[in-house]
Amino acid sequence: MEPILKTIRELRAIQPSDEFRTRTRLLFTTSSRMGIFTYPRLSFLQTFHVAAALTATALLVTAVFGGSHYLKQAFIPKTFVGLNNSELLTEANLLQNDIDINLQEADYYTKDSRRTVAAALQEAFVTSPGHLNASVIEREMRAFTIEDPTNEEINRLLEQATL
Amino acid sequence: MQDERELIQRSKEGEGEAFGLLYDLYLPKIYRFVLFKVNHREEAEDLTHQTFMQAWEKIGTYVHGDFPFSSWLYRIARNLVIDHYRKSKPTVSIETIEVSEERVLSYEPSNAARLDLEQEQAAVFRAIQKLTPSQQDVIIMRFVDELSLKETAAAIHKSEGAVKLLQHRALMNLKKLLRDGTNS
Numbered sequence: 001m002e003p004i005l006k007t008i009r010e011l012r013a014i015q016p017s018d019e020f021r022t023r024t025r026l027l028f029t030t031s032s033r034m035g036i037f038t039y040p041r042l043s044f045l046q047t048f049h050v051a052a053a054l055t056a057t058a059l060l061v062t063a064v065f066g067g068s069h070y071l072k073q074a075f076i077p078k079t080f081v082g083l084n085n086s087e088l089l090t091e092a093n094l095l096q097n098d099i100d101i102n103l104q105e106a107d108y109y110t111k112d113s114r115r116t117v118a119a120a121l122q123e124a125f126v127t128s129p130g131h132l133n134a135s136v137i138e139r140e141m142r143a144f145t146i147e148d149p150t151n152e153e154i155n156r157l158l159e160q161a162t163l
Numbered sequence: 164m165q166d167e168r169e170l171i172q173r174s175k176e177g178e179g180e181a182f183g184l185l186y187d188l189y190l191p192k193i194y195r196f197v198l199f200k201v202n203h204r205e206e207a208e209d210l211t212h213q214t215f216m217q218a219w220e221k222i223g224t225y226v227h228g229d230f231p232f233s234s235w236l237y238r239i240a241r242n243l244v245i246d247h248y249r250k251s252k253p254t255v256s257i258e259t260i261e262v263s264e265e266r267v268l269s270y271e272p273s274n275a276a277r278l279d280l281e282q283e284q285a286a287v288f289r290a291i292q293k294l295t296p297s298q299q300d301v302i303i304m305r306f307v308d309e310l311s312l313k314e315t316a317a318a319i320h321k322s323e324g325a326v327k328l329l330q331h332r333a334l335m336n337l338k339k340l341l342r343d344g345t346n347s
Contacts, residue, residue, distance in 0.1 A: 007286075
């Protein structure tokens, strides 16, 4: 057993490299533990400054939120008129009345226009158009009728053509 | 021992140089312990570094009367090794172990006798790695780093009687492993 123990002890020769030893050691020797891992101790003056900064921050937050709340209260009434039920009903009734009146007027004008058109048509069918002069029409009809033998102008032109 | 207490106290007060002296004292032991456990030089350096960083960070919580400072350091290292194996499932082949042994035992042999000794060391190193984790702990702490029974027991959370038993079994297994290795 003793030779084995002796060999095991020989393994103590295994050592970390100098580069590793130096590199890691520097981390401890060049820094203060307080500076790295613990919170720094504050002096009275530093404590006062921190407290003052915190107070100022709290006041700023209060001013911002309080101000916005005040502005809301000032410009927006607590109860909206539009949200009052009775007011809403009154406004709705007024609107409905206006709509009804307009509908009645539209209905009236529709009926009136129908009556006017019907009257005009009736007049057109029953009586001949008054603006047309019967004698003028008759004369024109006679002038443009080819079979009319009394059309001397045509006769004259035919004779000239045959001679 | 008085000096160690003083260094611990000064380290607690944040004096980096004092902790540097503790580091010089315990670095080889902790490094060897971790190296035996992980069998990889870079990983051993990384875990050793983490061990001392944690110790530096938490030295304010260390109470000297509870157990020795060395045991406290070994506990940190042991927990980091356990975490290391939990996080990364190692797949170590025999070839890898042999290559690692070459890297681990890479110090220069000065003569032929030393070369023979290195071969024996490699055999013992291989045999220690085949022991159970607790048996490895005891062999490394008791015989490589020469911790006392009390220090070893405190480091591995066991009684001194349990350490004696583990030590006995570890040596028996080691003897058997070396004998089998020689025969094969």
